[in-house]
Amino acid sequence: MNSPRxxxxxxxxxxxxxLHIGGGRTALFNWLYARGRGGKFLLRxxxxxxxxxxxxxxxxxxxxxxxxxxxWDGEVVSQFERRDRHAxxxxxxxxRGTAYKCFAMQEEIAAFRAAEEAAGRYPVFLSPxxxxxxxxxxxxxxxxxxxxxxxxxxxxxxxxxGRVTIQNATLDDMIVLRSDNTPTYMLAVVVDDxxxxxxxxxxxxxxxxxxxxxxxxxxxMGWEVPVWAHIPLIHGxxxxxLSKRHGAxxxxxxxxxxxxxxxxxxxxxxxxxxxxxxxxxxxxxxxEMFDLAGIGRAPARLDFKKLxxxxxxxxxxxxxxxxxxxxxxxxxxxGRPPLTDLQANLMAKALPVLKKSVKTFPELIEKASFLLVQxxxxxxxxxxxxxxxxxxxxxxxxxxxxxxxxWTKEALxxxxxxxxxxxxxxxGKLAAPLRAAIAGRTVTPSVYDMMLVIGREETVARxxxxxx
RNA sequence: GGCCCGUUCGUCUAUCGGUUAGGACACCUGGUUUUCAACCAGGUAAGAGGGGUUCGACUCCCCUACGGGCUGCCA
Numbered sequence: 001m002n003s004p005r006x007x008x009x010x011x012x013x014x015x016x017x018x019l020h021i022g023g024g025r026t027a028l029f030n031w032l033y034a035r036g037r038g039g040k041f042l043l044r045x046x047x048x049x050x051x052x053x054x055x056x057x058x059x060x061x062x063x064x065x066x067x068x069x070x071x072w073d074g075e076v077v078s079q080f081e082r083r084d085r086h087a088x089x090x091x092x093x094x095x096r097g098t099a100y101k102c103f104a105m106q107e108e109i110a111a112f113r114a115a116e117e118a119a120g121r122y123p124v125f126l127s128p129x130x131x132x133x134x135x136x137x138x139x140x141x142x143x144x145x146x147x148x149x150x151x152x153x154x155x156x157x158x159x160x161x162g163r164v165t166i167q168n169a170t171l172d173d174m175i176v177l178r179s180d181n182t183p184t185y186m187l188a189v190v191v192d193d194x195x196x197x198x199x200x201x202x203x204x205x206x207x208x209x210x211x212x213x214x215x216x217x218x219x220x221m222g223w224e225v226p227v228w229a230h231i232p233l234i235h236g237x238x239x240x241x242l243s244k245r246h247g248a249x250x251x252x253x254x255x256x257x258x259x260x261x262x263x264x265x266x267x268x269x270x271x272x273x274x275x276x277x278x279x280x281x282x283x284x285x286x287x288e289m290f291d292l293a294g295i296g297r298a299p300a301r302l303d304f305k306k307l308x309x310x311x312x313x314x315x316x317x318x319x320x321x322x323x324x325x326x327x328x329x330x331x332x333x334x335g336r337p338p339l340t341d342l343q344a345n346l347m348a349k350a351l352p353v354l355k356k357s358v359k360t361f362p363e364l365i366e367k368a369s370f371l372l373v374q375x376x377x378x379x380x381x382x383x384x385x386x387x388x389x390x391x392x393x394x395x396x397x398x399x400x401x402x403x404x405x406x407w408t409k410e411a412l413x414x415x416x417x418x419x420x421x422x423x424x425x426x427x428g429k430l431a432a433p434l435r436a437a438i439a440g441r442t443v444t445p446s447v448y449d450m451m452l453v454i455g456r457e458e459t460v461a462r463x464x465x466x467x468x
Numbered sequence: 469g470g471c472c473c474g475u476u477c478g479u480c481u482a483u484c485g486g487u488u489a490g491g492a493c494a495c496c497u498g499g500u501u502u503u504c505a506a507c508c509a510g511g512u513a514a515g516a517g518g519g520g521u522u523c524g525a526c527u528c529c530c531c532u533a534c535g536g537g538c539u540g541c542c543a
Contacts, residue, residue: 014543049542079543106541113540122470122539143541161473170471170539178541185543209472209538232474232536239535267480270492274481277491296474296481299536303479306493312506357506367505416502431502443504 007039008199011065011072012079012189014046015057018250019064021302022204022234022242025268029231030202031070032269032290042196043072047080048188064251068268069261069283077196079188086183089191089221090144090176098220099176101142102129124172144177146213146220154212159229159292161205166212174213186210190217198226202292205230229292232272232299239301246302256334258361260326262318263311270310272300280313312359320351330361339372346371350453353445370439370450375458376465383436387466391433394423396467399460407456409448416447437466 009030013023034041043065047053058076065072093099104127116123127145129137149168156164176187183191193201201211208230218225236246248254254264265283273296275289315323324347331338339347350371358364365372379387398419405411420430434447438459444450451459 012543016543046543052542102541109541117469120469124470124539145541164472166472172539175541180541182541184541189543204537205473206537207543210543212472230473235536237479241536270480272480276482279480279492298474300481301479303493306480309493316506357504363505426502428502435503445505446502448502 005197005199007034007037008042008197009034009039009202010042010044010193010196010198011070012044012046012192012203013061014049014052015054015061016049016052017057017060018252019061020242021249021251021254021268023061024064024068024251025234025271026203026231027065027070028068028265028268029273029290029295030200031072032287033200033202033292036287036290039199040073041070042074042077042198044077044079044192044196046185046188047078048083048183048185050080053080060250060252067255067261068251068265077192079192082188082192082195083182085195086188086191087177087181090183090187093146093176093217093220094144096220097147099144099146100127100130100132100173101134101137102127102145102173102175103138103140103142104129122170124170127173130173141179143175143179145173146176146216148173148213148216154215156208156211156215156228158208158211159227160232160295160297161208161230164208164211166209171213171216176217186213187217190214190221190223193226194218194221194223200227200229200292202229202231205232229295231295232297234271235299235301237301237303239299242302252333255330258330258334258363259307259311260314260318260323260361263307263314263359266314267307267310271302272296280310282317308359312357315358315360315364316356318355320348320355323351323355324348327361327364334361336365343372346453350445350449353449367445369441370444371453373440375461377437377440377462379436379440380442382442383440386432386436386442388433391436392467394419394430395433395437395463397422399463399467402456402460402463405456407452409452412448412451433466434463437463 011023011027011030013019031041033039045058045061047058062076090099094101109125112125113123130145130147148171152168154166154168154171156166158164174186175184177183211228211230215225234242236242238246242249248257255261262283265286266281269286269290270279273290273294275291275294278289281289318326324344327347328338347368350368354364354367358367398416401415401419402412405415416430417427420427423430431447432442435442435444438444438447438450438454454462
């Protein structure tokens, strides 16, 4: 609070799997907050758990962030590589008298906890070494425990949750440095956040209780406590914590499903955060509007329908060239065949029309099938029905009329209307076989749009094929 | 078990003691249309329950219920 320091936020995932959608949102909030205030957004990989951390997971997290468009400042920090510094701080605490050597064995502690729990009590392990005379210390491995206050309370001034008070008596003297000299998470986060000059810690509220213990470390070292903001976790549509059984939980899965990144950002920003009635906004606008005060206190549920709707708006407002670029990236990510040069050219022409009515890239591909197929076009069952003998005759009579027409909607419209009238049918009846002939299916964009995109030559060729 | 947090339409939310409780998604109806869409107009729909405080509570306090989190020499 009232800190004169420039804003520095960070995202600090542990590399034990893909980037979770909840983690992606946490990163997004940190990113928005920093970017909106001319601050820095840092990335730190919490890889101190050597058993579970993998370089593949780190790579996946970076890919996910990159896809979401969240760029970080400076180098990615590896927490593991900072272990010497963590140990150094633990020893500094020792020297300051805010920590002590504990020789209690793990088995001893585990047994104590088991016994307490069996007795129905809350196990707070009080180490007998807390006030022991150093002269009595055995020559044995030890861990370093923080000498936490036993009485009173610790108050967390949280920007989202408000003032949270924790009784110190419910907290035991946590270990900051293990007996093998490696730091625990509680120590490492604080040391890293301090060293990285992090001013605002925005993270999941599963860390709210941890904040009290971490604040004690800040106090023990005489460091300035950062601004806390613990945001509620994302839940599945059923209100339960989001897990695999709800379907996609990884950010990259959403890319593979074909959601545009801009729509994803907009949706995720609005999930658990509001700014009046603002619903659809650009990333620049989000950066401008985002604040901690707008974050809700209750966990929000993922709603795919709204995600799709939001994505639809972003598809429609996207820049054509950028959209084509993202489509290419989508195809690669989804393992679908890339566009040929010809297809890319046609797509560029069709995009201004197609983008208005699609929500995702798979839907875009579906609507664009007329320009992706090659002659001879293979019709589906419904299209074949539409191409009955009578219809084929009509198409045949249409072909020569198209040869000389100028290729604009204004010029084509009267011709098609005339053909329809000549055959005593409405335009709707004529449109069906036209769709079938041009696209091989009955659900397509408007016939004019298709004809204009593929051009006269191709249109005539397809109609001729169908007329045979 | 203990501690901490949360609870407004089905969903995301606005409201910051006085509103016909607003918007968006979804849903329903109608319109438009060359199909599916898109688009336009309208509609249904909410303060978990119970006590207080107050002239007046969705807003403040307490209890209950429900949901979530933490309770490791994991992060």
